[in-house]
Amino acid sequence: MFRTGIGYDVHRLAKGKPLILGGLEITSDLGSVGHSDGDVLSHSIVDALLGAAGLGDIGTYYPSDNDQWKDFSSLKFIAESVKRINNSGYKISNIDATIILQYPYLNDYILDIRKKLAIEMNIHLSEIAIKATTTDGLGFIGVSEGIGSLAIATLIVKK
Numbered sequence: 001m002f003r004t005g006i007g008y009d010v011h012r013l014a015k016g017k018p019l020i021l022g023g024l025e026i027t028s029d030l031g032s033v034g035h036s037d038g039d040v041l042s043h044s045i046v047d048a049l050l051g052a053a054g055l056g057d058i059g060t061y062y063p064s065d066n067d068q069w070k071d072f073s074s075l076k077f078i079a080e081s082v083k084r085i086n087n088s089g090y091k092i093s094n095i096d097a098t099i100i101l102q103y104p105y106l107n108d109y110i111l112d113i114r115k116k117l118a119i120e121m122n123i124h125l126s127e128i129a130i131k132a133t134t135t136d137g138l139g140f141i142g143v144s145e146g147i148g149s150l151a152i153a154t155l156i157v158k159k
Contacts, residue, residue, distance in 0.1 A: 003090060005051030007044035007097075007151040009058075013144055021099060021106070022113035022130065023075040023120065028104050032147055035064035040149040041099055041113070041130070042074035046081045048095070048153035053085040075120050082121050090155040092121055095128040097151035102144050106132040 013019075017031025020039040032038030046058045061084075062077055082092070095117070099106060106113075110130050118125045135142040 001157045002093065003052040003054075003155040003157075005048040005053070005153045005155075007047030007049075007051065007058075007153070008149070009040040009043035009047065010146055010148040011038050011040050012146050019104075019147075020074070021109070022117045023073065024109060024113050024116055026104065026106065026109055030144060035070060036062070036072040036077070037074050039074035040147050041097060041151070042078055042117075044149040044151035045095060045097060045117070045153065046074070046077045048097075048151040049078075049081045049085055049092070049155075052153045052155045053088050053090050055081075055084055055088065075116075078117070078120050085155060086158070089158055091158045092123050092127060092153065093156045094154040095121070095123070095151065097128075097130050097149060099130070099132045100135060100141055100148040100150070101132060102134050102137065102142050 011032040011034050013030040014033050019026040019028040019031040020037045021041045050056055114128050114130050118128050140146045
């Protein structure tokens, strides 16, 4: 049996903040504003994983009004979510995610992000795809006021 979940996250961008994607710091003049580390990619993956397993969403476990999660690494959110889905009898089959950001271009970072996330989730590199796109200058992302990410997770029942 397969289970599928979708995750989506958006954050504002601001000068002087780090830009963290999939646990990797990206060289950029603008960074993501968030309660934890603002890692929209990891947040969308967490929501996709939890949703596929029917376990709620990121706010269920890591609410942004709880100071315990202030400046927290989102890779830890991923690790805990993977434990939750494994304990619920599921295994990750595939993760596919798209980062939506006008600038900087991310092609040089994608493989390293995939490697870091595959290690964190204990999956093979071939089981995770990360892509990046722009909005061609349209909307708040297009004028570099924000960043977004979409993710889909496919789980299978462990035997």
